[in-house]
Amino acid sequence: MSTTALNPDRVRVPKLRLENVTKTFDVRGTKDTFTAIDDIDIDVAAGEFLVLVGPSGCGKSTLLDLLGGLSEPTSGRILLDGEPVTGPGLDRGIVFQQYALLPWRTAHHNIEFGLEAKGLPRNERREVADHYLELVGLAGFGDRYPHELSGGMKQRVAIARSLAFDPEVLLMDEPFAALDAQTRESLQDELLRIWNATGKTILFITHGIDEAIYLGQRVAVLTSRPGRVKTFVDIDIDRSGEDVRSTEQFRRYRHHIWTLLHGEVERAQVIEKETVHV
Numbered sequence: 397m398s399t400t401a402l403n404p405d406r407v408r409v410p411k412l413r414l415e416n417v418t419k420t421f422d423v424r425g426t427k428d429t430f431t432a433i434d435d436i437d438i439d440v441a442a443g444e445f446l447v448l449v450g451p452s453g454c455g456k457s458t459l460l461d462l463l464g465g466l467s468e469p470t471s472g473r474i475l476l477d478g479e480p481v482t483g484p485g486l487d488r489g490i491v492f493q494q495y496a497l498l499p500w501r502t503a504h505h506n507i508e509f510g511l512e513a514k515g516l517p518r519n520e521r522r523e524v525a526d527h528y529l530e531l532v533g534l535a536g537f538g539d540r541y542p543h544e545l546s547g548g549m550k551q552r553v554a555i556a557r558s559l560a561f562d563p564e565v566l567l568m569d570e571p572f573a574a575l576d577a578q579t580r581e582s583l584q585d586e587l588l589r590i591w592n593a594t595g596k597t598i599l600f601i602t603h604g605i606d607e608a609i610y611l612g613q614r615v616a617v618l619t620s621r622p623g624r625v626k627t628f629v630d631i632d633i634d635r636s637g638e639d640v641r642s643t644e645q646f647r648r649y650r651h652h653i654w655t656l657l658h659g660e661v662e663r664a665q666v667i668e669k670e671t672v673h674v
């Protein structure tokens with residue numbers, strides 16, 4: 397088990413680079429500012445699966461907005477393949493906790509959405525949509541509307557939609573948080589399979605320690621407000637066995653990350669109470 401305070405040198409040519417990223421917000425009705433994210437430095441290698449785990453309110457969603465180009469850092473830079481991110485783009489696919497499917501479109505048409513923007517002809521759009529439906533295990537469900545699909549199926553469609561326009565990076569914001577435990581575990585396996593099949597670079601945000609260890613090649617543990625990277629933990633587990641989460645190896649990682657997070661969660665709760673009483 398290795399823990400490093402700085403990014404490992406092995407990440408030489410990052411796909412995605414967050415360079416001293418800070419985000420502050422104006423506090424309404426005052427001249428004060430509030431620092432949500434403070435001086436975050438992260439390099440994500442091409443094809444890496446990096447998980448960010450942190451206490452509530454540490455700035456995970458703020459970070460995702462920045463990566464998605466939905467807002468701008470107050471200082472610092474975000475680079476994708478060396479180029480600054482200046483706004484939203486099809487080079488980044490985002491999967492949110494809530495499925496964000498268009499209810500009036502079938503699964504096929506939801507997946508084809510980004511492809512229309514790319515100007516792909518109709519028959520090619522359908523081919524791509526079918527390919528990704530099959531990849532997420534939903535071949536034959538293309539004609540279903542979101543209300544005809546279970547929560548897990550909707551999230552699979554959302555993943556297929558993000559993959560269909562072939563983004564450079566897949567950004568996932570607690571995509572399985574709203575699902576029941578069994579569905580979540582099966583989608584975690586699906587996601588690892590898809591990652592192996594596509595070689596995509598994935599940045600995945602979660603509250604869940606088990607989820608972080610199960611999915612990540614590397615886990616960035618964030619501090620409570622303001623969000624900083626407390627440490628990176630390299631995950632090296634054998635995922636081929638039956639019940640990976642019950643192994644001694646897994647248990648050790650769980651305890652290690654729990655210990656790192658525990659103090660942060662307590663600190664976050666104190667800060668939250670103080671904020672309420674201001």
Ligand SMILES: Nc1ncnc2c1ncn2[C@@H]1O[C@H](COP(=O)(O)OP(=O)(O)OP(=O)(O)O)[C@@H](O)[C@H]1O
Pocket residue numbers: 421422430432450451452453454455456457458459621
């Ligand atoms: N537009 C905004 N204006 C002011 N403060 C904001 C704004 N957006 C977020 N914040 C504050 O920044 C901090 C980080 O918020 P963020 O939603 O990124 O945290 P989070 O880690 O995603 O939380 P959770 O895990 O609970 O979803 C919070 O204290 C939040 O109140």
